[in-house]
Amino acid sequence: MTPTTSPDTHLPSQQLHAFIDGELSSSDTQAVQQHLESCHSCGLRVISAMQLKAATARAAQRFTASPETLARLTAYLHTQSTEQKQPTPIRPRTFHMLPVWSAIAAMIVLTASFVFWNQNHQTNTLTAELLDQHLATLSSGAAPQVISTDRHTVKPWFQGRLPFSFNLPEPGALPPDTTLQGADLVYLKNRPAALLLFTIHKHQVSVFLTQKSELFTLNPKTTHSGFNVHSATTPELNLTAVSDVNPAELDALVASLVKVQ
Amino acid sequence: MNFTRTIEALGTMPSFNTDATLQSAASFEQLALPLLPSLYSHAFWLSRNHAEAEDLVQETISKSLRAFDTFEPGTNFKAWAFRILRNTFLTSRTGIAATNTIFLEDHPELIETTDAGLTPEDHLLSLSDQAAVHDALDKLQAPLREVLLLCDVEELKYKEIAMVLNVPIGTVMSRISRARRALHQLLQPQLRKSL
Known part of the structure; x- marks a missing residue:
């Protein structure tokens, strides 16, 4: 696809969607990014389309198989595969034990698959929720509840609002060209979380702090819809940063926050 | 394949x-x-x-x-x-x-090159209401919903979606574009309510 990147012409819809779906070549992606730097209108369209994509992913997950259904399907898959695998000519002497072993194997597969499904499902939903919150901070135009670069203003604001506390590093302990911009109280999986807003150069970074729980445990480094999602834990907290800044700089910010907890 | x-x-x-x-x-x-x-x-x-x-x-x-x-x-x-x-x-x-339900197939000439008539602010949606998004998804024409599910939920690449649906990749691109625009339009009342 040849991009239309003239500053006077807005991005065609198909090109815009191919961009957010990561379907453009690197040169086309670069051309679109250049256009976005100078076109506020297309920038908003991109953010809106990404929000819609994230919302679609979350809404569509409503129809999930119940654990019982999943167990039946797993057992069916196992039975079918076993039948295909079963050598017909030789019958083992322990044939009478076969149903028992099959049942044990099926139980193991069932349990493993359910645990895998459950973890994977939770992880995907949380990542989508975090990305949605991050996109909301980029797009809403609404100021966060606390606008301050001073950690002595930001941290006390959360007192009484969160069931946990956290520390913020001195400005000098943050990575180069990284600034605290403000904070907000948000809810993730119906639990309160601190949203800290930083900028690294011109990139916005959302850092979510929650009380440590398996609910908020993510892979240390993932990408979702072109955003880097880096996660870390401390003895008391789960900490997740979302941004389009390069992964090394995001890592440095996460490390500086972990260090002061 | x-x-x-x-x-x-x-x-x-x-x-x-x-x-x-x-x-x-x-x-x-x-x-x-x-x-x-x-x-x-x-x-x-x-x-x-x-x-x-x-x-x-x-x-x-x-x-x-x-x-x-x-x-x-x-x-x-x-x-x-x-x-x-x-x-x-x-x-x-x-x-x-x-x-048996007829779907107006993808006609590139009918597809707008940009979302004319909408201001940039119109593009910003309040999507916090999951039920509204779900209902809007439900109301989409089946072929449009299907392409969105494969792209946004299953995270398949356009090339793979084209294989699943047995259509050219250009059709996948136009359907995705149309699907998102249709979804956006269905969510407009929700947006007005939230303003």
Whole structure:
């Protein structure tokens, strides 16, 4: 696809969607990014389309198989595969034990698959929720509840609002060209979380702090819809940063926050 | 990957028990197991019925297993399995009824190059109401919803979606664009309410 990147012409819809779906070549992606730097209108369209994509992913997950259904399907898959695998000519002497072993194997597969499904499902939903919150901070135009670069203003604001506390590093302990911009109280999986807003150069970074729980445990480094999602834990907290800044700089910010907890 | 050949081959596959088959069945199970939740969810979106969704997934498992030796290693197993699921649905009673509904196919000339008439602020949606998004998704025409589910939920690449739907990649692109615009329009009342 040849991009239309003239500053006077807005991005065609198909090109815009191919961009957010990561379907453009690197040169086309670069051309679109250049256009976005100078076109506020297309920038908003991109953010809106990404929000819609994230919302679609979350809404569509409503129809999930119940654990019982999943167990039946797993057992069916196992039975079918076993039948295909079963050598017909030789019958083992322990044939009478076969149903028992099959049942044990099926139980193991069932349990493993359910645990895998459950973890994977939770992880995907949380990542989508975090990305949605991050996109909301980029797009809403609404100021966060606390606008301050001073950690002595930001941290006390959360007192009484969160069931946990956290520390913020001195400005000098943050990575180069990284600034605290403000904070907000948000809810993730119906639990309160601190949203800290930083900028690294011109990139916005959302850092979510929650009380440590398996609910908020993510892979240390993932990408979702072109955003880097880096996660870390401390003895008391789960900490997740979302941004389009390069992964090394995001890592440095996460490390500086972990260090002061 | 020749899906058509794969699907046509179903039902004529001989049953045999060799070492290769043993290995093949084991790796099939390994590949298919993590896909069960996705296959079920997609089957439900297609059929709108829990029992039918479960039947569709079971039939997909059987067909895929029988045709597994036609699957090319290194290609996307998920896209391959979704293709079989979709064909299974299309030959089901519900699927046949659904295909009788005429869908205005993709006409590039009818597709706007930009979303004219909307201000940049109109593009910003308050999408916090999950139920509203879900309802809007529900109201989309089936082919538009299907392409969005494959792209946004299953995270398949355009090329893979084209294989699943058996349409050219250009059609996938135009459908995705139309689907998102339609979804956006369906959510406009929600936006007005939130302002």
